[in-house]
């Protein structure tokens with residue numbers, strides 16, 4: 335038998351350093367459970383105003399179970415229940431639902447509701463609010479909708495903080511969106527405090543624990559990574575911030591929605607790749623990305639535990655089994 339050379343191409347080695355905590359936060363977990371429980375309680379279809387959380391995979395799965403996603407309340411039939419998304423809604427939305435006699439369940443994250451209550455209290459105290467956030471984000475629209483028009487001003491950048499004008503004698507306070515960059519927000523707050531030394535700060539941080547922890551976990555691994563992938567939707571604020579954190583530390587980062595989105599040319603052949611997921615991205619997508627990496631690399635996985643999380647939020651009483659009619 336003639337001698338036959340058998341050449342097997344070996345896959346290049348890749349260490350995948352997986353940030354922890356990553357992925358679902360307690361608010362997203364709760365919002366998804368609320369839709370699932372509403373489907374059990376009321377049967378399909380259950381209407382959901384806006385994406386319940388910013389993740390297509392999650393939305394598609396709930397749609398398959400019988401959820402119908404709509405942009406506005408007037409698309410909801412009178413005889414069907416509606417769920418409001420985790421980002422929160424302006425006061426006018428539950429008010430309109432009540433007027434129409436709709437059954438509604440509010441899946442607003444309790445940490446967003448906390449900001450809503452703070453805003454209302456500050457207005458009652460006669461203050462004008464400077465709100466640090468991103469224009470057009472549903473959470474910002476929801477928070478602005480808690481207070482009278484004209485009583486709150488959006489501040490997106492340090493330049494906005496330096497340029498904002500308020501009438502003499504206005505007593506000020508600031509609040510922030512929950513999913514901002516910790517570092518950018520600190521700079522904006524610093525500028526506001528320098529310009530307006532008497533400005534009232536929130537009693538505790540408005541940027542939520544999940545946003546801060548995920549950013550800190552990326553910072554902790556960035557120094558060891560040549561590239562970093564963030565799993566999350568392009569409209570997910572906290573996911574975008576994770577990519578920014580890595581880039582600012584000099585690590586090229588990409589936001590991808592799933593395994594099929596990996597740009598192999600951009601990825602190249604790093605020795606160590608960082609991997610994380612935004613607060614609305616399920617763990618199944620992390621596994622999917624790792625499987626995609628395994629098709630081209632000999633992957634070794636390593637989880638870099640940063641801050642353990644134990645946060646759980648209570649579910650709305652009206653959905654709990656002992657509240658059944």
Ligand code: SF4
Nearest residue numbers: 359361362443512542
């Ligand atoms: S990211 Fe923070 S504020 Fe948003 S749902 Fe999660 S815990 Fe709540």
